[in-house]
Amino acid sequence: MGEKAGRRRPGPLAGLLVAVVVAAGCMGGGLDQGEPEQPGPRQSGQPASPGADSTRADGTTSVAEFKQDFSDAVGIAERYWTERFRDSGKQFQPIRRVVPYTRSGEVSCGGEGLPRNNAVYCSAGDFIAYDVNWSVGAFRQVGDAFLFYLLGHEYAHGVQVRLGIRYNFTIQQELQADCMAGAYIGDNVRSGTLTLAEGDLDEFREGLLAVGDDPDQPWFAEGSHGTAEQRTDSFFRGYENSLDACGLG
Numbered sequence: 001m002g003e004k005a006g007r008r009r010p011g012p013l014a015g016l017l018v019a020v021v022v023a024a025g026c027m028g029g030g031l032d033q034g035e036p037e038q039p040g041p042r043q044s045g046q047p048a049s050p051g052a053d054s055t056r057a058d059g060t061t062s063v064a065e066f067k068q069d070f071s072d073a074v075g076i077a078e079r080y081w082t083e084r085f086r087d088s089g090k091q092f093q094p095i096r097r098v099v100p101y102t103r104s105g106e107v108s109c110g111g112e113g114l115p116r117n118n119a120v121y122c123s124a125g126d127f128i129a130y131d132v133n134w135s136v137g138a139f140r141q142v143g144d145a146f147l148f149y150l151l152g153h154e155y156a157h158g159v160q161v162r163l164g165i166r167y168n169f170t171i172q173q174e175l176q177a178d179c180m181a182g183a184y185i186g187d188n189v190r191s192g193t194l195t196l197a198e199g200d201l202d203e204f205r206e207g208l209l210a211v212g213d214d215p216d217q218p219w220f221a222e223g224s225h226g227t228a229e230q231r232t233d234s235f236f237r238g239y240e241n242s243l244d245a246c247g248l249g
């Protein structure tokens, strides 16, 4: 699926369209729990080990712990993409900001308020925003490794914009982002930056099942991300074979 459709640099209009599509809902989901929390400053990541202490969510993960792990994931993503860009003679500009939010409309992307229960990359402002309570809920339910997937997927959208990749259908963009998230995690595991604990791969499978499209949704519909099976396939293709498997060209 992740077919690429050229490498033209998008004009302002194309950028806006991407923003609207992407902001339309990257993850979705029906989790709704946790307590409000103010956005904190973002820090550079240190080597992290998702699931090193506990492989399964036990309902005791705090918002602070989540934010720390999320910061680690961001730092690792910045380093990862900086190196990949450098490998191909390019300079990588890290995504400008990562913004937690708690209320619907609290953060806007291209003039549109972001809904709750979601995580998005907004190309209009070059930032990632996530509903912190929803994310912590997913973290508690699915497990701590899943946040690396969540961040990896959204970060991949920022990379797609930087590469100027164009798509005919949302699903191509989304499955490619899943593949890139897999490559980001897999490559960092191979390099020893991340250590997966037993059960972490199952967490990814479980999490991907939860974010798959309804089987009745047409693949070509705007906003389609792929079925659970397609998303899982794309993620593990990247996880096992790195970026070569993701059709970045």
Ligand SMILES: [Zn+2]
Residues within 6 Å of the ligand: 025, 026, 027, 153, 154, 157, 174, 177
């Ligand atoms: Zn997405």
